[in-house]
Amino acid sequence: RLKEILELNNVKVDNAKNGREGIDLFKEHTYKLVFIDKRMPGISGEEVFSEIRKTNKMIPVYIISAFQSTTELEILKEANITGVLMKPFTIEEVMKIVRKHLG
Numbered sequence: 001r002l003k004e005i006l007e008l009n010n011v012k013v014d015n016a017k018n019g020r021e022g023i024d025l026f027k028e029h030t031y032k033l034v035f036i037d038k039r040m041p042g043i044s045g046e047e048v049f050s051e052i053r054k055t056n057k058m059i060p061v062y063i064i065s066a067f068q069s070t071t072e073l074e075i076l077k078e079a080n081i082t083g084v085l086m087k088p089f090t091i092e093e094v095m096k097i098v099r100k101h102l103g
Contacts (some may be wrong), residue, residue, distance in 0.1 A: 002035060002064065005094050011102070019043035023051045031059060033101045035085065038065040046076075053080060060101045064089075 006013045014029065016022035018041040026034070034052060038045040045063055052061060060082040068076075068084055076084065085093065 002089075002094065005091050006098065009091075009095060009098070011098055017041070019045070019048045022048050026052055026055065033098065034059060034061045036061060036063055038063050038068075049076075049079065049081065060097075062097060 003013050003015050014025050014031075016025055020042050022036065022040075023043075036045040036048050036052075040048075045065075049061055049063065052059065057080065062083045062085045063076060063081055064085045064087060066087040068086070073084065083097070085097065
């Protein structure tokens with residue numbers, strides 16, 4: 001759904017099938033904004049986020065999740081997460097993030 005929203009709004013999107021593929025894509029390409037699903041096959045969204053931060057500490061990264069405990073949110077904030085996009089999300093929420101970071 002996120003990919004469709006972005007593509008319908010003329011945002012170029014790369015989509016990974018799992019965490020390992022996401023890390024590989026990140027290492028091969030330059031991105032201006034990253035969305036990571038908390039739950040994905042293989043390695044978790046948090047592990048993908050950690051790998052991204054090892055490479056790039058400044059890129060905006062949003063974790064997508066249906067539920068976050070207060071403890072999980074605090075850990076992500078301390079790890080320099082840009083934000084959390086809660087499911088179910090709206091087109092307006094997604095595009096607000098995109099406009100903020102991509103102009």
